[in-house]
Amino acid sequence: MASLLFFGAPIAHEDHPQRALYTALRMQEEAKRQAEQLRRQHGINLQIRVGMNTGEVVLRSIRKDDLHTEYTPIGHSTSLAARMESLATPGAIVVSEHTHKLTEGYFEFKALGETKVKGVTEPLHIYEVLGVGLLRTRLQVAAQHGLVRFVGRHSELAQLKNALELTKAGQGQIVAVIGEPGVGKSRLFYEFKLLSQSGSLVLETYSVSHGKAYPYLPLIELLKNYFQITVQDDERRRREKVGGKVLMLDRSLENTLPYVFALLGIADLAFSLDQMDPQIRRRRTFEAIKRLLVRESLNQPLELIFEDLQWLDSETQEFLAFLNEGLATARILLLVNYRPEYRPEWGSTTYSTQLRRRPKAILSSWRRSCRRCVSKEC
Ligand SMILES: Nc1ncnc2c1ncn2[C@@H]1O[C@H](COP(=O)(O)OP(=O)(O)OP(=O)(O)O)[C@@H](O)[C@H]1O
Numbered sequence: 001m002a003s004l005l006f007f008g009a010p011i012a013h014e015d016h017p018q019r020a021l022y023t024a025l026r027m028q029e030e031a032k033r034q035a036e037q038l039r040r041q042h043g044i045n046l047q048i049r050v051g052m053n054t055g056e057v058v059l060r061s062i063r064k065d066d067l068h069t070e071y072t073p074i075g076h077s078t079s080l081a082a083r084m085e086s087l088a089t090p091g092a093i094v095v096s097e098h099t100h101k102l103t104e105g106y107f108e109f110k111a112l113g114e115t116k117v118k119g120v121t122e123p124l125h126i127y128e129v130l131g132v133g134l135l136r137t138r139l140q141v142a143a144q145h146g147l148v149r150f151v152g153r154h155s156e157l158a159q160l161k162n163a164l165e166l167t168k169a170g171q172g173q174i175v176a177v178i179g180e181p182g183v184g185k186s187r188l189f190y191e192f193k194l195l196s197q198s199g200s201l202v203l204e205t206y207s208v209s210h211g212k213a214y215p216y217l218p219l220i221e222l223l224k225n226y227f228q229i230t231v232q233d234d235e236r237r238r239r240e241k242v243g244g245k246v247l248m249l250d251r252s253l254e255n256t257l258p259y260v261f262a263l264l265g266i267a268d269l270a271f272s273l274d275q276m277d278p279q280i281r282r283r284r285t286f287e288a289i290k291r292l293l294v295r296e297s298l299n300q301p302l303e304l305i306f307e308d309l310q311w312l313d314s315e316t317q318e319f320l321a322f323l324n325e326g327l328a329t330a331r332i333l334l335l336v337n338y339r340p341e342y343r344p345e346w347g348s349t350t351y352s353t354q355l356r357r358r359p360k361a362i363l364s365s366w367r368r369s370c371r372r373c374v375s376k377e378c
């Protein structure tokens, strides 16, 4: 039995190839889990193959009723996706060259070489998806290919430096950088981080475009960053890293551990939060993270970078509001950025700047680096 799934229609998202690959990985994970049960109970060997391609399709939509519309795709891109599926071995995900190009860095791939496809004269490179990669943001992916020289933004950098000086003197600051996609918000933070990281601890986190559906994701990433948890760490290693660091920081923080463990998906062998009222649990989780951060800031100033607040989930939003209270006396500099459509409801910033235009020099350096496009480095 074969099924066809579409991403990017009827609503186009800027990252639909990534969304499709996350879905494919979850499908394989879930199929493997179910297969284990089916094998044990019924002796059936269930395996699925997934193939994917990205490209233009013409969609014919048929309105079924008020809620449902059926889409019929027409075009070469869909048959190429079907071809990828037929090339995948059971249990695997195979993608075309185009999908690979758009998602490289966000995911890990194995090159499977070239293959001939009916209707295409040149052989096509195909790739197997191995798992989620290390890169999360567009700027990280761009940085892997080498960034163009940083230009302009002198006054913004000066403002950030000023905010850091005040923070170091014990007056916590919040700085928001607002601007359209691609205007340079992440790059500004990236450059500032390079300038400032020697005298302070920088902890970065980000939201993803489908992040509203993932409570706490940016906070979880922030904590992973703080505890230096990597994908290679098994549960025991993660527990050791978290427990060790918290107790080394301050023994009186021991009672924050159940909340940190729960957020990071680490089973707590001593204390269970399962029976706790959700409101109380949320409040204590916020308090636990704030206490950790404020305590750490006594040892060294902290720079917390939250990227892309326009995609923030409501729990993290509430956490920012909570952190905001009392930040003025902590050595914590909170740097956030977002697109203009977002309206922060979690408190006032000490300084905010709107990046309106790309500095002219960016466009000219893009022209120098690539004749075909001026909108992206490639
Ligand atoms: N001042 C600058 N000098 C040189 N290159 C820059 C500058 N600002 C931005 N860029 C380049 O422009 C590209 C887009 O910038 P960036 O990722 O920072 O945009 P953004 O505002 O964070 O966009 P988004 O809202 O999509 O996250 C990057 O490749 C970055 O290196």
Ligand SMILES: [Mg+2]
Pocket: 139, 185, 186, 187, 307
């Ligand atoms: Mg950005």
